[in-house]
Amino acid sequence: MLEARLDFEGIAVLDLFAGSGALGLEALSRGAQHVTFVESNAAASRVISANIATVGLPGAVLRQCPVSTFLSMSPDRAYDLVLADPPYSVSAEEVSALLSRLTDHWVTDEALVVLERDASGPEAVWPDGWELISRKYGGTRLELGSL
Structure with a gap:
């Protein structure tokens, strides 16, 4: 889905709640120039x-x-x-606050934000000016936001 929307070559990627880092590492393998992984859990960070x-x-x-601490920095x-x-x-509410923080100089004018959530929960509230595509895959919902 992402490959059809984005050329990974030379881009900067922010992997929030990175877990094992698999998504960010995949972006690097596809040509991303830089990936910042943000993870609060010490065991996951070691992985x-x-x-x-x-x-x-x-x-x-x-x-x-914590992601909230990272996004509170410049x-x-x-x-x-x-x-x-x-x-x-x-x-x-926390996810919506995170999305709002991203608009404060964290993303380029052509940025794409991919958010994964539980399909049974409410959709996030995105800041004004974002275009949104939402898709459900089983118990997971992917929300893609672009400026």
């Missing part, structure tokens, strides 16, 4: 570090901290693609 070392591609940066770059797979226990 991401090991996976980055195993893959051996340049451009990976890991930040072990960005060092604007991202072309944001992958967000928050735990289903993260409320819709």
Whole structure:
């Protein structure tokens, strides 16, 4: 789905709630220039570090901290693609706040944000100006937002 919408070559990717880092590593393998992985869980961060070392591609940066803390900082770059797979226990209000923070210099004018959520929960409230496509796949909903 993403490949049809985005050329990965040379882009900057932000992988929020990165888990194992699989999504961000896939972006690197498809030509992304830079991926920032943000994960608060120490065990998951160790897995991401090991996976980055195993893959051996340049451009990976890991930040072990809560996503809300990371997004409260000043960005060092604007991202072309944001992958967000928050735990289903993260409320819709928290997800909507995260999406609002992204508009504060975290994304480029042509950015795409991919949000994965539980299909049975409410859709996130996206900031004004975002175009949204939402698709359900079994128990999962993918929301794709673009400026």
